Amino acid sequence: MNTLTLAHYYTTLDVQAMADYVGDSLELALIAQREKADRIVFAGVKFMAETTKIINPGTQVILPDETSTCSLVTQTDMDALKQWREQYSDHVHVSYINSSAEHKTISDWIVTSRNVDDIIAELYAQGEKVIFSPDRNMGAYLNYQYGYDMPVWNAVCEVHDKFKDEQITYMMDNARAEGNVYLLAHPESPLPVLKQADFVGSTKQMLDWVKDFNGEAHTVFIATEEGLLHNMRQLRADINLQLAPIYSGCQCNACPYMKRNTVELVKKAQQGIGFEINYLDEDTISKAVKPIKRMLAFSKKQMEKNVT
Numbered sequence: 001m002n003t004l005t006l007a008h009y010y011t012t013l014d015v016q017a018m019a020d021y022v023g024d025s026l027e028l029a030l031i032a033q034r035e036k037a038d039r040i041v042f043a044g045v046k047f048m049a050e051t052t053k054i055i056n057p058g059t060q061v062i063l064p065d066e067t068s069t070c071s072l073v074t075q076t077d078m079d080a081l082k083q084w085r086e087q088y089s090d091h092v093h094v095s096y097i098n099s100s101a102e103h104k105t106i107s108d109w110i111v112t113s114r115n116v117d118d119i120i121a122e123l124y125a126q127g128e129k130v131i132f133s134p135d136r137n138m139g140a141y142l143n144y145q146y147g148y149d150m151p152v153w154n155a156v157c158e159v160h161d162k163f164k165d166e167q168i169t170y171m172m173d174n175a176r177a178e179g180n181v182y183l184l185a186h187p188e189s190p191l192p193v194l195k196q197a198d199f200v201g202s203t204k205q206m207l208d209w210v211k212d213f214n215g216e217a218h219t220v221f222i223a224t225e226e227g228l229l230h231n232m233r234q235l236r237a238d239i240n241l242q243l244a245p246i247y248s249g250c251q252c253n254a255c256p257y258m259k260r261n262t263v264e265l266v267k268k269a270q271q272g273i274g275f276e277i278n279y280l281d282e283d284t285i286s287k288a289v290k291p292i293k294r295m296l297a298f299s300k301k302q303m304e305k306n307v308t
């Protein structure tokens with residue numbers, strides 16, 4: 001059996017080493033669409049494995065740990081979301097990929113943190129009215145950054161929402177006494193943090209920023225899941241890369257759901273033992289695939305444009 005293993009950047013490095021491809025949500029969705037495999041093991045979280053199954057209904061898709069979910073999914077009550085969507089029936093519903101399969105069935109577009117700016121800009125350019133779900137922080141940032149007035153659903157990423165601007169300001173002020181300081185932040189972070197960031201971007205865009213950095217920096221603070229820091233340090237050991245401080249809890253900023261992908265569970269999943277995504281009915285798949293394919297086609301076109 002031809003098995004393909006995909007791992008998200010937020011999994012541990014030993015799990016990433018077992019994967020055929022490591023990437024962010026958009027990269028992994030494009031790979032899942034492009035590659036032909038009998039079985040796909042998704043070392044990530046449930047909504048990612050579901051997205052993979054929706055794109056490849058004929059492929060066996062296995063999530064190593066059934067409980068690897070995401071707070072953006074668990075904080076979204078589907079009955080309430082459906083009512084909210086009906087309230088704005090003349091709006092285009094844009095949903096972040098961090099959403100359940102059922103959520104995707106009532107969405108017009110799926111976006112990732114890498115293409116959300118461009119897709120929403122395009123919709124506004126076409127004169128559409130837009131609602132955005134489920135990430136409150138990302139929606140607030142888009143409204144602030146581009147002057148939109150999108151109604152936004154109210155759920156957060158429990159990992160990125162921990163960043164608080166007071167602590168970050170304090171750390172940055174201290175480090176500034178020593179030299180240039182930068183802050184890179186993922187748009188799932190709270191708006192006050194994003195307002196003071198030098199760069200706001202997706203996982204891949206932040207990695208590229210670090211890879212291509214050619215200035216002088218005493219410290220570059222990163223406001224995202226701590227796993228990405230390992231990938232960044234592998235790329236640029238010469239830069240002092242530090243996780244931005246958080247305000248409470250365990251004082252670590254690891255996604256508990258991503259870290260449930262242990263080496264042992266991924267090994268088992270590669271042998272076909274794990275949580276198989278086999279519960280999505282045809283109706284769900286046929287409705288959910290449309291907004292996902294719309295997004296994948298948009299991103300492919302953009303990538304081709306950037307190459308030519």
Ligand code: SF4
Nearest residue numbers: 070071157158159255
């Ligand atoms: S880091 Fe946040 S958005 Fe990503 S899977 Fe974990 S809880 Fe969800």
